[in-house]
Amino acid sequence: LNSSRDAARLGFSLALTLLLEKMDFVPAEYVYYTQDGISEKNKGLKGQEEKEYYFARMFAVMVVLRARMIDRSENKKDVIEKSIKIVQETMKKKSYLMEWGCTILKDIINEYKVKVEPIYKEMAVEYSKNCSVDTLMVLLTLQRNFKGWDWKGILNNEWENEIITSAENVEKLSEILKESTKAHPRLHSTWL
The missing domain is CATH 1.20.930 (Transcription Elongation Factor S-II; Chain A)
Incomplete structure (x- = not known):
C-alpha cells in the first residue's frame, strides 16, 4: 500500500x-x-x-x-x-x-x-466552526443523513440558517466554495 x-x-x-x-x-x-x-x-x-x-x-x-x-x-x-x-x-x-x-x-x-452517532455529532460541530470546501462535503453528508438532529444547536450560529444549503447561507457557501477554485484546478468533490 x-x-x-x-x-x-x-x-x-x-x-x-x-x-x-x-x-x-x-x-x-x-x-x-x-x-x-x-x-x-x-x-x-x-x-x-x-x-x-x-x-x-x-x-x-x-x-x-x-x-x-x-x-x-x-x-x-x-x-x-x-x-x-x-x-x-x-x-x-x-x-x-x-x-x-x-x-x-x-x-x-x-x-x-x-x-457511531456521537462521533458524527462531534465531527459536525468541529467542521461547522472550521468549514472548508473539504469539510463542507462531510457536513452536507451528515445533514442529509441525520435530518432529525438539532442542527441549529450543532451549527451554533456559524450559519444563517440551520439548513446549510438554504438561500440564507448562499454568501457563506459561496466564500467556502470559492476556495476550491484557488486550490484545485479541477472540479472539487463537494460540487458533485
Missing part, C-alpha cells in the same frame, strides 16, 4: 480489497493492527516516504470499507471509530489529503449511519 508508484499502489489496493472480500476470516482489526505496526517503525519519515506512508494509511481504510470488512467484524463500532480516527489524523497531516479524507468520511457516514 505504500508503493511510490501510483499504479502499483492502486493495483495492489484493488487486489487486496478483492482478496479480503473473499477471505472472510481476516478481521478488519488485523488490517489496522498491521498498519499500526508499520507506523511504529516509520516515525520521522520525510519527503516521498512520508507521503507514501500517509497514502498507505488512507488506502488501508479504503480496503477495509470496500471489502466490507466492517460488516463482518464482531465489534463494528470500534472498527468504525478506528477508521474515522485514522482518516482524521492522516488528512490533517497534509493539505493534499483533505479532500480524499473527507470523501472517505462521507463514505463511512453513508454506509454506517447510526453506529
Whole structure:
C-alpha cells in the first residue's frame, strides 16, 4: 500500500480489497493492527516516504470499507471509530489529503449511519466552526443523513440558517466554495 508508484499502489489496493472480500476470516482489526505496526517503525519519515506512508494509511481504510470488512467484524463500532480516527489524523497531516479524507468520511457516514452517532455529532460541530470546501462535503453528508438532529444547536450560529444549503447561507457557501477554485484546478468533490 505504500508503493511510490501510483499504479502499483492502486493495483495492489484493488487486489487486496478483492482478496479480503473473499477471505472472510481476516478481521478488519488485523488490517489496522498491521498498519499500526508499520507506523511504529516509520516515525520521522520525510519527503516521498512520508507521503507514501500517509497514502498507505488512507488506502488501508479504503480496503477495509470496500471489502466490507466492517460488516463482518464482531465489534463494528470500534472498527468504525478506528477508521474515522485514522482518516482524521492522516488528512490533517497534509493539505493534499483533505479532500480524499473527507470523501472517505462521507463514505463511512453513508454506509454506517447510526453506529457511531456521537462521533458524527462531534465531527459536525468541529467542521461547522472550521468549514472548508473539504469539510463542507462531510457536513452536507451528515445533514442529509441525520435530518432529525438539532442542527441549529450543532451549527451554533456559524450559519444563517440551520439548513446549510438554504438561500440564507448562499454568501457563506459561496466564500467556502470559492476556495476550491484557488486550490484545485479541477472540479472539487463537494460540487458533485
